[in-house]
Amino acid sequence: MSTQTVSTSAAFEVTVTTTPAEPCTLLRSRGPMPAVDVTVTTTCRLCSASHAHSGTGILRDMWEILLPKLEHTLWLKPGQEWVEAHAGECPLRPxxxxxxxxxxxxxxxxxxxxxxxxxxxxxxxxxxxxxxxxxxxxxxxxxxxxxxxxxxxxxxxxxxxxxxx
Ligand SMILES: [Zn+2]
Ligand SMILES: [Zn+2]
Known part of the structure; x- marks a missing residue:
């Protein structure tokens, strides 16, 4: 399992946790291919409330290509939507x-x-x-x-x- 921070701002932090999953066997000609489960967690720095969403059985090689570019994908979108909703609800917001x-x-x-x-x-x-x-x-x-x-x-x-x- 590995966790890394993919984006931060004054108010929020986004981390991604990657854990090994069952190898993918869909492409029979290539045999089992390493896969990962992924959880994206968005945390409010003020009150520590957080939102997590995950994806399972993603080809590891594909994920490693995607990870550095995550901010340009839809992977961060559910967290961004949560951030917008949370901004009006956070008990510690100014x-x-x-x-x-x-x-x-x-x-x-x-x-x-x-x-x-x-x-x-x-x-x-x-x-x-x-x-x-x-x-x-x-x-x-x-x-x-x-x-x-x-x-x-x-x-x-x-x-x-x-x-x-
Ligand atoms: Zn908050
Ligand atoms: Zn002024």
Missing amino acids: LLVEQYLTVGGATVDIKVVPESGSAAAECGGCPSTMAIDLPYISGDIESARRWAQAHAEKCRALPKPEVSR
């Missing part, structure tokens, strides 16, 4: 609690993680975040508000064209 309008017309978002109460603020117009500007200040709601107000008064950046958050 929730948008307040927004400030900047002089440039963008918004500064304050998000709070309900479980811990930790707050973060980021500008939707420019790359500024409270964490970048004031890394030494703890992420409570009051400091997030102070940063958001001060930033909103001076940021002239226009809203980013695509808002994906």
